[in-house]
Amino acid sequence: MMAKRFLPLWITTGLLIVLFIIGSAQFEGFGSLRVITNLFSDNAFLLITALGMTLVIISGGIDLSVGSVIALSGVVCSVLITQYQWHPVAVFALVLPLGTLFGALMGVLIHEYRLQPFIVTLAGMFLARGLATTISEKSVEIDHPFYDAVSDFGLLLPGNAWLDASSMLFALLLIVIVVIMHFTRLGTNIYALGGNEQSAVLMGVPVKKTTISIYAASSFLATFAGIVFTFYTFSGYALAGVGVELDAIAAVVIGGTLLTGGSGFVIGSVLGVLLMGIIQTYITFDGTLSSWWTKIVIGLLLFFFIVLQKLLNRNNKLHA
């Protein structure tokens, strides 16, 4: 039973290692610490988004709005910093609570009015993207000493590898989320809610509070990812982050989280993002393979993991 729960996790880890070894054997410079740190810094925003998506999916919901929230957060940051001369820290202090509120409102709609998460967050996706384009249709550049300081901040590791601020922020958030999921009542409630909502109600799980917290957390993390994305691109753009929600969902599934909810691990989604990242890196290193192969390979991977989940579940049911 225990082993079965972790099986998708082991497979993802195994694939990750195998791909890394194949890449290292094939290409010079692939098997270096630098490739690994780049994997983290290139995907930091997706990793942070995937953390939130994992919470939502474990609770049995889905959040389609994250990509647009990333764009909205980036646009608001860049406009306030560049056009209104705010200090970035003050901007973050304003944007993060606002983003959290956005998610909380979606949670309220989902819980209070018994609406499907899928369609509510779809509306949220249009709303956030619409707000972002209304604020600024053009890409707004950020030029601020604070951003230079952030990009200079980091740890030089052996092999000329650079662990940047975004990766460290991600690591911090990862620890917080893992602690919440496995060592607090909220985490237990989220798992219970995803397992079976009726049973959760009967057990005394505060469904309203939990649902609202989940969507608030997801939007908070997406907003945070938007900020991290501005560290990466030094700009805010209303069309940034298109399709990130799908990448995040794919990463969560590849990481072994059950899409029906109730089972999964945050760390699995991290591995999922890394696996997708390493496929991308492999294709970049190869040079002859076209980028559309990434999509096809990720589609196949998704298929493989979904079927695997199905098979594992079937066996569980037989034993129960």
Next chain:
Amino acid sequence: MKSISNHQKPAVSDSPVSARLSEQELNAAKNARYQAGASNNWGRYLWPVCALIILLVVNLVLDPSFFSLSYQDGRVYGSLIDVLNRCAPVALLAIGMSVVIATGGIDLSVGAVMAISGAVCANLLLTPDVALITVLFVGILVGIIAGLVNGSLVSYLGIQPIVATLLLMVAGRGIAQLINQGQIVTFQSDSFAFIGVGNWLGLPMPIWIVVGMLVVTQLLLRKTALGLFIESVGCNASASRYLGINDKAVKLFAYIIAGVCAALAGMISAANIQGADANNAGLWLELDAILAVVIGGASLVGGRFSLLLSVLGALIIQTLATTIIVSGLPAKFNLLIKALVILMVLLLQSEKFRKQLNGLFSTKTSNNKFGEAQ
């Protein structure tokens, strides 16, 4: 199965429940139910039609020539025709989507299927010695295959519809790019372009394709038991299975319809630009299609559908977009307004919100009806 039902027949007529109710009472109860159903049906059409009329009136106020039509070179011109013409791809997708949603599913892959069918047709047109009919046939075949893939994942592997169709949504665009070799493939074929820009009986071809698909699907679903089966599976798949409905085949069929609609929409948009753009063809149209179905009043949980209402939903979306352009507001408000409209429609569909709304309006009279309020 037959023998069981034969055995049960006498048992039912002797059952205490039917004995207790007199014939008259039963008939009265039945009539009440029919009437409730009928009035409910009217209500379903009322709001979407009202919304469309309001939008059209707003357009008329903003632009007095909005309703004017002119006839030139064998084709009717006018803003109304433009709206109908532009909403054709979403309307087609909405027809398929409403069937899938009625089974309790969802199809996220329709946009990607549009891209694939467009790419396949464009490449076939560039191959010498391929008849137009073959191109059209293969294009539709792409839709059928996509539907088969989605449908078998959902019904035979038992994968959640959102996830199963997400697969093709992600991989489909990759496949389309693979077929196009990463380029935008353009072609010169007046006969194929006809389905996108041609006219027949004075109206653009896409409108006829939507009408044709609507009529065919409507006849197929409502003049046979298929529509009832679909709604039954959407209400409760396992109960339907116990009734003897092959719920898996019904679901498979629904995804095939959605696939065919998507393929047709893909061919229209490819014919429109005389080229296949794997990246942008049908991008995010799946969301518009779902939105059209929801505006048409179908529940996303499944169990009922109205093709006409879904097409009406697609029309509302397109009219809204036109209204925003006509009103002189920048196009960037399009998404924002769309989002607010969805939220309003969603809230109106929610029972609790309607109760709250009624509570707001009836507070003045609540003193008189205090006893009934509970």
